[in-house]
Amino acid sequence: MKRNLNSFVILIAVFFLVSTYHPFPGQAATAKEPVKIGVITPLSPPGDPAAGQLIVRGAKFGAKYVNEEMKGILGGRPIELMVEDDAGTPEKGVAAFRKLATKDKVIAAIGQYHSSVCTALVDVGAEYGIPTFSTGASASIITEKHQVTTFKTHVNDYDRATTWFDFFLSKGWKRIAVLAENTDYGVGLFEATKLIKEERGLKDVEINGIVFDRKVADLTPQLLMLKAWKPNVLLNIGVGDPTYRITKQAYDLGFFPQVPMMGAHDWPARPEYWKNLGAMGQYMMFINYYHPKMGLSPIGEWLKPRFDKEYGEIPTYMAYNAFGQIVLLARAINLAKSDDTKDLIKALEEGSFEFWAKGDVVQFKRLPGARWHNHTSPLQIVQFSKIDQPIEESIILWPPNMKTGEFVSP
């Protein structure tokens, strides 16, 4: 018994010595200490978990690129992602951020998708002094708060509404129906659309909109009312399941595609779109942030085949954007030569960073209004002219310099 006990103690001692031995103790410990980056994103309902999953996938490839292609940061330290689910609710997002800030000691947080959550996290990020990136949340208020710690590589409400407003006017569509969910995203875009009309003094343009509770399943009364108003176009401003319900129920009521519908973000670019809507999805137009015809930067080209091999589909915008943000952060940390958040913020403000789209360079400037620390990639309006059409074959309707075809109606 005593012999066994002695053997056990010796074994533990040998294991301890082996596991703690390094030829160059100081350097090796530092080299292996990871730099942690938080990913707070919706991975369960009532958020949009499909978007969250795409963000996580992109971010993981971002870490892979940094760790394998860049050989780590600050002389070989790997990036480690700490993923948290915000479920699309501000309270869960705030709790996740506090955990990442205090327990995991992250140096930055990305992955924000829902505007209501991101708006809440902007202040928490400032409280901890941690750079907080919106990956897919667009409400103008996010950057309008002018927090030094807030960064966004995604469109804001005003730019998005300007894009569709210009397109509608080019088509002579002056009766605009809006069905918007009751979130910062939905209401923010509705307000931005009305603001542009007022700013331009367009008295002959009419906007008639309804804000709906995103938990409501049956939108028949709202759609009947808008249909009876005889609009030229219907704006579908929902996220997740409501966007599908609006499209399907409008189709069932003979509203769409007789009246053109514009999706307010790129949800039709996701693989599940055709599975869920089938023929009902034909003729849908939507705001898109990346079209395969745009081309990719070298890091974007690195991601595309690897993502396709791993998941059997080409990356969508959300995956590209999360990937790009991780690589951007790694380069900013190298530029700062430090993992201190104050140095990182300074580097983010002073540097120019290659992003994932061809020729797209990111700079974060302290500009007025919503353009504070905000980089917007070029927007397009695209349309699916055929059933089961892949995104790379969709028609680019807008802007004129990227246009590949004309609007198609039944």
Place this chain on the structure above:
Amino acid sequence: MLIPACGRNKHDAEVNTIDSTLISQYIIAGIVIGLIYSLMAMGITFIYSIMRIINWSMGEFYMVGGYLQYIIVSRLIGVKVWYIGVILSMIGVFLLGMLVQWLLIKPMFEGNVEKRAEYATIVTISLGVLFVNVAVIGAGPFIYSPPGYSHNTQILTLPLSGTRYVAFIGTIVLLSLFYLFLKKTWLGRALQGAAQNRIGIQTAGINVFRLDQIAFGIGVALAAAAGALLAPEFYLYPKCGNIATMKGFEIIVIAGLGSIPGVLCAGLLLGLIESLGAVFLNPSFRDVYGFLFLLAILAIKPTGLFGETERVA
């Protein structure tokens, strides 16, 4: 006839005029969705009437029914025989319900357990959380939908999706069969007996615990039927059962707990009130009208429209 819509909020940029066609469409839409709401609520009130417990995980059984229908129709038998999928989904959830009742609910009826209602609340809420998380793990974060069951159609002035029409007819058929089952079969009459007097029916030699198990299975199978019928219409995702939960409980409070005819009536009333409230007041607050109606009913008749005051010996 032109009627101005009023009470629009700042988001509604202008006032519409509403003609008689639109009003008729709203009434028909209200009746259709109201009847479908009734199916969502029927299982809750049926289980309560027999076992005197509220199953708070009813929405999750609705969700399970929807996912089962998706798997059966999309992967196994095809959409042409979608109705077989509904039946199989109901059977699957019926068996799941019987198992759940045997494992989790029955033990509290066997001993001299106090506060059964509280126990049932905790158990069924926990069960709902479990089902949602299993769905998140099993089905992932994506939204699913089986193909539509039928071509689009028209009821008088209202264009209607084939699936919603099928759900409307399916609800009438299922509720009629359920009524016949309760009135015309031995088991149905035994269940009614259990609802009236649990001790009395035991003295007649009937195993009331077995009736509980069957009642729980039937109740959740009705929710599954709603989930299976509406899966192509309202889409499937782990929390899609919230729709059934919210409307189901709203209806049983309006109807009065345990009243089966009341559920039918309350469902139709709720559908109509929501629909007409949307057209005459403000479509943004459609759900609020149902809750205002519920509050009014509680103020006037706290036991619900068809509920009875408990008789205490």
